[in-house]
Amino acid sequence: MKFLLKSCNKSLVLCLVSFFSLKTMSAEKPMVLSTASMWNDMCEIISGSLVQCDFIVPIGSDPHLYEPTPADLIKVNKADIILINGLTFEGWLSKLIDNSGTKARIIQITKGIKPIESTIYHNATDPHAWMDVENAIIYSENIYKALSDLDPLHREEFHFNFQLYKKDLQDLHNYVLNVVASIPLEKRVLITSHDGFRYFGNKYGLVLEPLQGTSTEADVQTATLLRINQLIKDKKIPAIFIESTINPKLIEQIQKENHILIGGKLYADSLGDSTSMSNTYIGMIRHNIDVIGSALRKEFNSSEADQKENNSFIYFWITGFYIFCFYSLYYINRKR
Ligand SMILES: [Zn+2]
Missing domain, CATH: 3.40.50.1980 (Nitrogenase molybdenum iron protein domain)
Structure with a gap:
């Protein structure tokens, strides 16, 4: 072209x-x-x-x-x-x-x-x-x-x-x-694909943590990914967000690694298509804040990860106990 x-x-x-x-x-x-x-x-x-x-x-x-x-x-x-x-x-x-x-x-x-x-x-x-x-x-x-x-x-x-x-x-x-006032203060963190929400965050009191800068041309830095993963754990952020004009692959990867939610699709650089409620500027902003509000008000759902960790811990001790019993019986029988 x-x-x-x-x-x-x-x-x-x-x-x-x-x-x-x-x-x-x-x-x-x-x-x-x-x-x-x-x-x-x-x-x-x-x-x-x-x-x-x-x-x-x-x-x-x-x-x-x-x-x-x-x-x-x-x-x-x-x-x-x-x-x-x-x-x-x-x-x-x-x-x-x-x-x-x-x-x-x-x-x-x-x-x-x-x-x-x-x-x-x-x-x-x-x-x-x-x-x-x-x-x-x-x-x-x-x-x-x-x-x-x-x-x-x-x-x-x-x-x-x-x-x-x-x-x-x-x-x-x-x-x-x-809507922002209804989100707990410590959860007002917006993790998105690119830095398209800085004006929004500054005006309405959300901390911004984008993967990419104000343009989508540059690659995502490994240091940024590590920082965001740590932030999610430290602040127990319940959800992150994909954007309508950007490939969601990296956001999905972060979501899986941290066992949290994809809060929804946000619109920054384009309206939604004619069949969506985001097909006007007012509809787009209203959709964004409704999605952000309902996702960030949720509890941090790391239960799946925590459950896996707990299960591993229990399996380790049960297995150890059975091995101990087996060898004890074996040793007692040999003595007889
Ligand atoms: Zn942009």
């Missing part, structure tokens, strides 16, 4: 766009393209179908490792505005924009949030700002303003929709706070 992208020059893109444009002549609405499904959802809600909303990284795909397709070139070329997260989230985007020949305005919807500095990379920031619901209100306000600039005649409708949505987001923020 990389080869296809490299070989696509701007004139070819324009030909493709012309072809597809003929098929969609009836579509007069402005086109707003989002890089990810989370803010595409916000765009759909705030625009109230007065604009066309679409997004680039498909549901369930990992945006950190995404490789754009020729179809993305067409979308980018046709867009009037492109809503991006920035903060190094879309490393593949600038080449896509250059190759597309688009005239779209690029709107960074994280403008106004306070980024979290990377603890690993110098001068880098954690991109996952939408995971803090109060930040999502800032994202939504930026989207409302971008839509109003794009289509000033519908500013009032956009404003009305934004205000309703803002209220829903404030309710969601309070809901998350309440």
Whole structure:
């Protein structure tokens, strides 16, 4: 696919766009393209179908490792505005924009949030700002303003929709706070596949222990695995979590080694598919916190491991006792 992208020059893109444009002549609405499904959802809600909303990284795909397709070139070329997260989230985007020949305005919807500095990379920031619901209100306000600039005649409708949505987001923020408050303090530890929950953890008071960093490109360190295994034992963490866009193999390995639970599947870098309750931003955050809350409130279930250890101990002494009896009888009989 990389080869296809490299070989696509701007004139070819324009030909493709012309072809597809003929098929969609009836579509007069402005086109707003989002890089990810989370803010595409916000765009759909705030625009109230007065604009066309679409997004680039498909549901369930990992945006950190995404490789754009020729179809993305067409979308980018046709867009009037492109809503991006920035903060190094879309490393593949600038080449896509250059190759597309688009005239779209690029709107960074994280403008106004306070980024979290990377603890690993110098001068880098954690991109996952939408995971803090109060930040999502800032994202939504930026989207409302971008839509109003794009289509000033519908500013009032956009404003009305934004205000309703803002209220829903404030309710969601309070809901998350309440669920976290129901988890015992020492159990508020979130072990996930990658560091996509730092904003979420910082805002709502969860300690983060991810296997990978803010991007999924680097390999998991052995030292990290050892530290997490020790933490589970020390703090008696009852559950760990897989993520919808990341291979769960390592999380499953940790779960088996420690005889604990997989608490459930969390969504960070993509919404869930259309059949799930996580197919909206609000649904995704609500699902995440419900799964986290119900899993971390459970007792640490190491009983299986403890039982095995106890059984081995009992078998050892019973076997020893029988061997002792056998040799004692043998010795007594020989004496006779
Ligand atoms: Zn991520």
